Amino acid sequence: MVAIEFKVSESGRARPEKNPKLGFFVYLLGSAAIIGGFLFGYDTSVVSAAMLYVPEAPGLKPMGTVWKEVIVSITPGMAAVGAWFSGAGSDRYGRKPIIIGSTIIFIAGAIICAVAWTKIVMLIGRIFLGVGIGFASMVVPVYLGEASPTHVRGTLVSAFAMMISFGQVVANVMGGIFSYWDPYTIGWRLMFAFAGIPALIQFVCFIFLPETPRWLYENGQTERAKQVLEKIYSGDAEWIEYELAEIETYAEERKKQMEEEKKSGPVIWRILKTPHVLKACFIGSMLQAFQQLAGINTILYYTADIIRSAGIENYHTIIWISVILSICNLIGPFIPMTLIEKLGRRKLFLFSCAGVVISLVLIGVSFLLVGNDSAPNFEMSSYSLAGSYDPLHPEAESCRILSNCDSCVTSEHCGFCEDSETKTGFCLPVNHNDPTLFSSTGLCTSGVDKSNSSFPNATSFTWQKHHCTTSYTILPIVMMGVYLLTFSSGFTSLPWVLNSEFYPMWARSTCVSISTLSNWVFNLLVSLTYLSLTHAITKYGAFWLYAIFTIIAFIFIYFLVPETTGYSIDEVEMLFMNKRQRNIAMQIRQAKLEANDKDKDKNSSATLSTETITM
Numbered sequence: 001m002v003a004i005e006f007k008v009s010e011s012g013r014a015r016p017e018k019n020p021k022l023g024f025f026v027y028l029l030g031s032a033a034i035i036g037g038f039l040f041g042y043d044t045s046v047v048s049a050a051m052l053y054v055p056e057a058p059g060l061k062p063m064g065t066v067w068k069e070v071i072v073s074i075t076p077g078m079a080a081v082g083a084w085f086s087g088a089g090s091d092r093y094g095r096k097p098i099i100i101g102s103t104i105i106f107i108a109g110a111i112i113c114a115v116a117w118t119k120i121v122m123l124i125g126r127i128f129l130g131v132g133i134g135f136a137s138m139v140v141p142v143y144l145g146e147a148s149p150t151h152v153r154g155t156l157v158s159a160f161a162m163m164i165s166f167g168q169v170v171a172n173v174m175g176g177i178f179s180y181w182d183p184y185t186i187g188w189r190l191m192f193a194f195a196g197i198p199a200l201i202q203f204v205c206f207i208f209l210p211e212t213p214r215w216l217y218e219n220g221q222t223e224r225a226k227q228v229l230e231k232i233y234s235g236d237a238e239w240i241e242y243e244l245a246e247i248e249t250y251a252e253e254r255k256k257q258m259e260e261e262k263k264s265g266p267v268i269w270r271i272l273k274t275p276h277v278l279k280a281c282f283i284g285s286m287l288q289a290f291q292q293l294a295g296i297n298t299i300l301y302y303t304a305d306i307i308r309s310a311g312i313e314n315y316h317t318i319i320w321i322s323v324i325l326s327i328c329n330l331i332g333p334f335i336p337m338t339l340i341e342k343l344g345r346r347k348l349f350l351f352s353c354a355g356v357v358i359s360l361v362l363i364g365v366s367f368l369l370v371g372n373d374s375a376p377n378f379e380m381s382s383y384s385l386a387g388s389y390d391p392l393h394p395e396a397e398s399c400r401i402l403s404n405c406d407s408c409v410t411s412e413h414c415g416f417c418e419d420s421e422t423k424t425g426f427c428l429p430v431n432h433n434d435p436t437l438f439s440s441t442g443l444c445t446s447g448v449d450k451s452n453s454s455f456p457n458a459t460s461f462t463w464q465k466h467h468c469t470t471s472y473t474i475l476p477i478v479m480m481g482v483y484l485l486t487f488s489s490g491f492t493s494l495p496w497v498l499n500s501e502f503y504p505m506w507a508r509s510t511c512v513s514i515s516t517l518s519n520w521v522f523n524l525l526v527s528l529t530y531l532s533l534t535h536a537i538t539k540y541g542a543f544w545l546y547a548i549f550t551i552i553a554f555i556f557i558y559f560l561v562p563e564t565t566g567y568s569i570d571e572v573e574m575l576f577m578n579k580r581q582r583n584i585a586m587q588i589r590q591a592k593l594e595a596n597d598k599d600k601d602k603n604s605s606a607t608l609s610t611e612t613i614t615m
Contacts (some may be wrong), residue, residue, distance in 0.1 A: 015568075016238045019151045023234035026149060030156050031143055034207035035134035035198055036099060037160040039106050041167025042195050045130045045326065045553035047072050048303040050188040059117045062432050065412040065531050067119060072301050073528035074123060075130035080520030081132020085515025094219075095143040095213045099150025104207070106199035114193035125192070129287075132199075138516040142509060144211035145500040149232060149239070149569060153344075157500050161493030165330040172326045176319040183315075217247045218254060229270065236455060246568070250505050267510045276576040280502040281511040282558055283576075285481045287495040290520035290553035294356050294548030296487055296521050299480060300329075305531075306480065308466045309409070309539065310370060311473035321477060327529045328481045332488025344565040345494055346557070352490025353554040359483035360547035364540040366476040371406035371538065373534035374468035375416065375423045383426060388448050390441040395429035402427045405468035410534055416463040419457050423469065426461075468566045495519070501564045504573045531550050 051072065055063035063071075082102075090098045109128030116122035122191040144156045174194050178187040210216075213232070226244065233239040260270075271277050299306065303322045304315075312318050339348060383389050383400060390396060399414035408416045408427035417439055418425035428439035431446060438446040443455065444463040451459055495515075503511040533542045562575040 007263060016236075016242055020236040020239040022149065022152065023231070025234075026152075028205075029209055029232075030144065030159065032202060032209055033099070033140050033147075033158045034156070034163040035202040035205070036102065036140040037163030038138050038167040038170070038198055039103075039195060040133050041164035042171045042198070043106070043109070043133060043167075044075060044297070045168040045171040045300050045303075046175060046191050046195065046303055046323060046469055047075070048305075049128075049172060049179065050191045052187040052304050052308075052315050052318065053179070053183045054122070056434075056436065057188065060119050060122065062435070063119065064544065065249060065535075068530055069528050071119070071122060071126055073524050074521050075133065076126045076297070076523035076527055078130025078340055079134035079137060080517050080524060082152070083130035083138040083516040083520055084134075084513055086135045086138045087509045090139050090142065091509045094145070094215050095139050096206060096209065097213045098135055098139045099143060100203060100206050101484045102132045102139070103199045103203040105132035105135065106348075107128075107196045107203070109197035110193055110199065116189075116191045129195075134516070135316045137519070138513055141496050141500045142512055143212055146214045147228070147232065150243070153500070154497050157497045158339065158493045161496055162330070162334070163493065165326070165332070165488055169323065169326040169330050172303075172319060172323040176316065179316055179319055186212050213243070214247055216475075217251050218505075228351075232576070249301060254506055267507060271507050271510065274428075274507075276573065276578070277504065277507050277511070280573075280576045281507070281514055284495075284499040284502050284511060284515040285518035286556060287498060287561070288515045288555075289522045290490055290549065290556065291495050292522035292526050293546065293549035294330050294487065294491060294553065295360065295526065295543065296491070297452045297527050298542070298546070299325075299483065301527050302530055303480075305466075306539075307477060310367075310476040311467050311470045312472040313464075313467055324476070325484055326482055329484040329488045329492075332485050344563050345498060346561060348490040349494045349561065350554065352486055352494070353550060353557060355486025355489070355556065356483065356491060357547050357550045359479055359486055360543050360550060363476055363479040363483060363545040364547065366472060366479050367538070367540040369472045370468070370470045370476060371540070373470045373472055374405035374427050375418050376404050377402060377408065378424060379425045383442075387444055388442055389426070389428075393429055393441045396441060399427040400427050405464065407471075407538075409464060409466055409468060410536065410539065412531075415439055415444070415463060416468065417442055417461050417463055418469065420462055420469075421457055421460045430465060438463060447505075498561070498564060501567075501572050502576070543574065 051068060054060055054071070055068060086098050086102075089101075094402045102348055105128055109125050109130075109132055110124030112128055114125075116125055123500045141157050144160060145153055148156045171191075175191050178190040178194075181187045181190065209230045210224070210231070211221075213225040213228040216222075216228065225247065226240070229240045229317065230241055233243065271281060303325060306319050307321050307325075309320045312321065319615065371416060377400070380400065395413045399408065399411065402411065402414060405416040405418060405425065405427075413429055414427050415430045415435065416425050417428050424440050426444075428442040428444060431438040431440045434446070439442060443450060443458055443461045499512055499515045530542065533545070537545070562572075564575065565571050567575070
């Protein structure tokens with residue numbers, strides 16, 4: 001870690017002492033932009049409630065584990081693609097057109113998912129939503145970083161993260177409301193369709209909002225850039241001149257860099273040859289990867305599934321509990337919004353990281369207790385007494401050898417037929433046409449007359465495919481709430497905040513695209529493997545694995561992530577330089593300041609001479 005005191009800006013000008021006033025335009029611009037965060041949150045979380053009903057919907061069932069994982073994870077997978085291509089697109093066409101494009105894609109994706117009549121059509125809709133999310137996740141933070149006043153930049157990017165959390169809350173609330181409206185045929189469709197409304201609002205707003213002043217100046221539209229700066233800084237001449245000087249200086253350097261690029265090749269190649277930028281890009285990408293490896297989107301995408309596996313049976317109850325958990329995720333981002341500029345990024349990040357490790361360990365412990373407390377499986381002799389049981393069924397033996405209800409319902413092919421009186425039961429193969437209702441053999445088979453069965457208490461047996469009766473149901477749910485509070489207090493927003501600040505202008509879009517791609521690739525990896533991971537190493541094993549990754553993240557942040565609070569976007573670049581590079585950069589900055597002072601002295605002398613002659 002290094003501490004650097006910046007006394008001059010990139011242009012050599014001293015920063016104005018007083019912060020500019022925030023006008024209506026800044027509030028409008030910020031509010032419209034962060035709708036992208038809302039859509040991001042809504043479209044990634046609505047699947048949690050919807051997937052309680054979609055696998056049993058006409059035309060979409062039967063739906064096994066692989067199909068469930070693909071429908072959930074295809075969206076972050078395509079978001080990675082959208083994020084990657086949006087970088088070059090936003091450089092060439094501007095930030096504004098890409099954001100408008102994302103809103104159109106959001107609307108199309110919402111409509112396709114809402115009318116889906118097969119699994120393939122649903123998949124296509126989820127692909128559209130993924131591309132839209134990828135565009136928004138990359139371009140909106142860049143737009144906010146370039147079009148917002150310097151002193152509230154971190155707050156607005158944090159607000160983008162907060163709106164992601166708010167979108168997740170609304171997704172669960174709307175899921176709860178629509179779950180009462182014929183959920184297997186209409187309700188889940190309305191859950192997806194609702195996302196089209198805020199997308200349409202953002203589309204209308206951005207038709208009237210301007211492009212960022214940096215992009216405008218870079219592309220030869222100087223007057224328009226000045227006009228936008230006047231709106232951003234509410235006519236504060238000192239701040240407008242300061243920001244314009246920063247942009248002008250950087251634009252000149254950018255022109256030189258573009259000439260060099262013609263000789264040295266694409267931006268990505270230049271990044272690879274610029275050690276301090278490559279280092280910043282690596283750190284930024286790893287922060288995004290660690291955000292996903294901490295398991296956040298396992299919790300968000302599979303919230304309903306995890307709550308159900310903790311022992312909750314009623315789907316309406318599951319969704320409303322999901323609302324409470326998503327509110328925990330919403331509350332957390334208020335911490336960085338209020339403290340990020342006072343305490344700094346690093347302290348908040350490390351605090352959040354430590355809290356996530358502890359809560360993940362406790363979630364694992366909770367599910368270990370749930371598993372150990374669930375009903376035991378009968379011995380083989382009891383199976384033979386159940387007259388309707390077929391031991392030659394292809395999946396009978398693989399289910400019978402499982403030790404208890406928890407391990408049984410975790411398997412895709414098995415469910416638990418439990419005696420509600422004795423809290424014991426049979427682990428049986430599911431009926432793949434109606435896995436949530438019946439087994440394919442044994443006492444819980446469709447059409448079996450339990451009243452005529454010779455097996456003791458046959459009428460008290462009930463079928464459980466997704467949950468087990470346990471005394472510890474509340475414990476995993478409480479620990480999930482603690483996890484979401486600690487995660488959202490820093491881990492949610494800080495990777496985005498830091499990535500919006502880490503890079504010089506010439507590399508910013510490309511590096512943000514790379515880091516955002518990292519986020520979505522690991523998002524895909526985690527969401528695509530959670531169900532399979534629970535089958536392989538159990539639920540508690542999966543959460544302990546996420547805890548190990550987060551411990552590594554804590555060490556990484558402690559040793560490699562610099563503090564960026566109080567530095568301009570251009571000044572942050574120096575934090576990644578070695579000592580020699582920093583000294584050279586500081587000398588150049590000081591020289592600019594001295595040259596500036598001399599110019600001011602000359603102008604003052606000339607003015608004084610003119611006044612003397614006049615007198």
